Amino acid sequence: MRNDQRFEIERAFDLLPHIVGSSWAVIWFRLNKIQKPTREEYRKKVLEYLKMMEPVFESYKTDENFSEIVKYINIRKQEEYEKISSGLNKEVEKRYERYIDYG
Template identity: 70%
Template sequence: MRNDERFEIQRAFDLLPHVIGSSWAVIWFRMKGIKKPTRDEYREKTLEFLRKIEPVFESYPKEEGFLDIIKYIEFRKNEEYEKIRSGKNKEVETRYDRYVDYG
């Protein structure tokens, strides 16, 4: 698969963890009155919300022309989940810091 064929998926996975996962996690902690969740709690909540959009990741038909992009989506999804779990997603970590510092 050419790079230009996966460009939009790459951009989506660059943004979705912090735009969807972290944003919803922050609101959840705020509404629960939890001002200082642990990093692990924050990461798990971020993953919980990000997983809610998995049907989108699985929405392409299982047809010949889509198999490469389906494989790539699965690869990027797993890669992003692991980055969140391990603290290697800098945007998610920045949003955690901002939340616990400024609530």
């Protein structure tokens, strides 16, 4: 698969963890008045909200023309989940620090 064919998916996976996952997680913690969640609690909540995007990630599975991009989406999705769980997603970690510092 050419780089230009997966560019938009790459950008989505670069942004979705902190734009969707972290944003929704922060709202959840604020509304539940949890000002100092642990990193693990925060990461789990980010993953919970990001995984709600699964229907979008699976939207191409029924079309054979999309088999290569479907493989790429599945690989990239798992990589992002692992990065979040292990603390290697720098944007998610940055959002955690900001929440802890400013609530």
